[in-house]
Amino acid sequence: MAIIEVTDLRKSYGQLSVLEGVSFSVAEGEIFGILGPNGAGKTTTVECVEGLRKPDGGTIRVLGLDPATDGRALREQVGVQLQHTQLPDTIKVWEALDLYAAFYSRPRDWRELLEQWGLADKRNARFGKLSGGQKQRLFIALALIGNPRVAFLDELTTGLDPQARRTTWELIKQVRDSGVTVVLVSHFMDEVEELCDRVAVVDRGRVVALDTPAGLVDGLDAAHEIRFTLMAACDPVALLADLPGVAEVTVTADRVVVSGRGDFATAVTAQLARHHVLVSDLRIDKRTLDDAFVALTGRSL
Amino acid sequence: MTALTKLATVEVKLLAREPGSIVSMLIPLFVLLVFGSSIQPGDTTLLPMTLAMSVGLVGLYLLPTTLASYRERGILRRMSTTPVRPYTLLVVQLTLQLVLVVIACALLVSVAGSVIGAHVPGAALPLAAALTLGVAAMFSVGLLIAALAKTGRSANGVGVLLYFPMAYLAGLIQPVDQMPALVARIGEYTPLGAFRQVLGQVWTGQSPSLTLLVVLAGYAVLIGTAAAKFFRWE
Structure with missing residues (x-):
């Protein structure tokens, strides 16, 4: 009520x-x-x-x-x-x-x-x-x-x-x-x-x-990133670029940054596990209310 | 009723903790005692002067400072979110300051009458009329300061700044016969000056001048109306 x-x-x-x-x-x-x-x-x-x-x-x-x-x-x-x-x-x-x-x-x-x-x-x-x-x-x-x-x-x-x-x-x-x-x-x-x-x-x-x-x-539809370091050589672009939600995969030496929208992080980690790709230093940018606020009002507090 | 009683009790405590209320009681008493030793028995000047001083201090200094700081601190606004209306607080404060003035005057009169041997008039009605109109005029000036001042501190400053010239014009600082004639003439019609004169007339057994009583009532009505018009709750 x-x-x-x-x-x-x-x-x-x-x-x-x-x-x-x-x-x-x-x-x-x-x-x-x-x-x-x-x-x-x-x-x-x-x-x-x-x-x-x-x-x-x-x-x-x-x-x-x-x-x-x-x-x-x-x-x-x-x-x-x-x-x-x-x-x-x-x-x-x-x-x-x-x-x-x-x-x-x-x-x-x-x-x-x-x-x-x-x-x-x-x-x-x-x-x-x-x-x-x-x-x-x-x-x-x-x-x-x-x-x-x-x-x-x-x-x-x-x-x-x-x-x-x-x-x-x-x-x-x-x-x-x-x-x-x-x-x-x-x-x-x-x-x-x-x-x-x-x-x-x-x-x-x-x-x-x-x-x-x-x-x-x-509800925030903004791009965010997931980053990790490869522990063995492989081609992350071929592996990850076509996953749903993924927008871009960039590789610099052994450091990989995957950006995308929605819940693509789950898809990325699942794909890595399925292909037995070992990674270290995995970071997912957590979206916060701050990001939602900026997206809604066009400014930060 | 319990809210009103409680509010009055708390405000009495707060007023008693306020150094300003004690100072405005003690300064006229101090003046009375210091100059009291050099007056003739049956003196009719000193006591009315200290009474005017006391009413002036409470009206110009204590009242506006308290009310303006209540607004500045958002106390009136906070109260308006409760079932009790904030004007209740103003009414309680105004009543308490009136009581304070009455106590201060009673204290002055009893000390002057007993210890110093100054004249105390017997005619109650003219005395009551003079005091009522004088207090009304001085309090309305105080209310106008409270209405216009943004903070308690500025109300305090304006009150003190107004008090001294008004006290001078009223002949409370220098005897009127030693003042320039024009200044003394103007001073007669200021709120505090008119008040002191009316008191003086009562003390010397004359009936108070109708003109001066009307002048005091006029101040009370005009300035009081302006205060009500300009008053802001926040």
Whole structure:
């Protein structure tokens, strides 16, 4: 069942058109990613869905409610972590959680969230004294304090060190496993690949692709390469050039590079095995979400 | 109701942790005590001056700094994603700063009346009218600064920058009779100047000038409207 339904969303700021017909739907219980370069319209899209901005056109339904007219009922069931927000420097961690819990009619126990997000020993610390990672964890905890059915997380791990990012990812999976639908805005490929069940790639105000991360990579019809070194003399061109998917075989001394499209790597390795050709130093260029992204948007992040 | 109570409790704590709120309480008190030793018993000048100073500091410095930084930090925006509306926070802040002004004035009056032996007027109604309109005028200037300043820091800067000329024109830095006549004349009609004069009239037992009360009310309405018009949530 779709928990968020966005159809033909349009928004412009003056002359500048930011969203030009964005449509997607988010299923209950999934982690849905919105991926795109800076200025693509990701944040504007989620801000319309959260009810922070009024779209110029199109329809939005979140949990069956229209954010523009049923905002109050919706905000009870939605948790939000915004990019670039701060708290007063002098507020203590527990005070912030306790305060935000009072805003909702059925809040979660903030002590539990404090434990879960590793902030128990920072309970009495002031916001201004927290590290970047601790602040970020506090904001996620605040997004979950109202016991929401949907959580929007915008640029979740920006500014975190690699260790803290991994930890955050694990916690986000736990959030999903506890039944909360997560909408993740990101411009990090690894994050989207690791976390998201499905991804909408947004570019220049439009959804240019919507699939699972693996689906996006598989749908990529770009040439890639497989390389190896021959351990005994043979003619790789005769052996490999006619295999399905193979575009070109180049040999430089004993080093062979085979380029092609689709899943030609399996065919190449099978053919080599069938003819008992021993090779070493075999490398297959793994296609990544990065490649898919470049192919879809014509630029890299 | 619990959300409002909780919000008020937290904001009281934050205000108490803010050095600015303590400073704006203590500077007028300090002035009162330092100059208090050299006044005649029954003095009618020093206490109204320090009261105007106190209202001016909170209105021009503390209020805009707090509100602008709440917007700058996205606290108002973050709140607008919760079931509680962000204007609640503005109302709570404004109320608390009013309470702070009342406490500061009460402190000044009680210290001046008991320790220093300055005159404390008995006419409650003119005093209340003068204080209400003076606070309204100064707070509306503060709200306009909060509406226009992009950051808490710039609101702070503008507030301090406005406070000193306004305090000078109001005769809080140099006695009015030692100021150039034209400057003193202009100063009479500035928000802080009009406020100080009205307080002075109440202190000397005159009924406050209707013109000056209307001037203060005018400032409150005009500047307050401009503040509401220019205010941005983000």
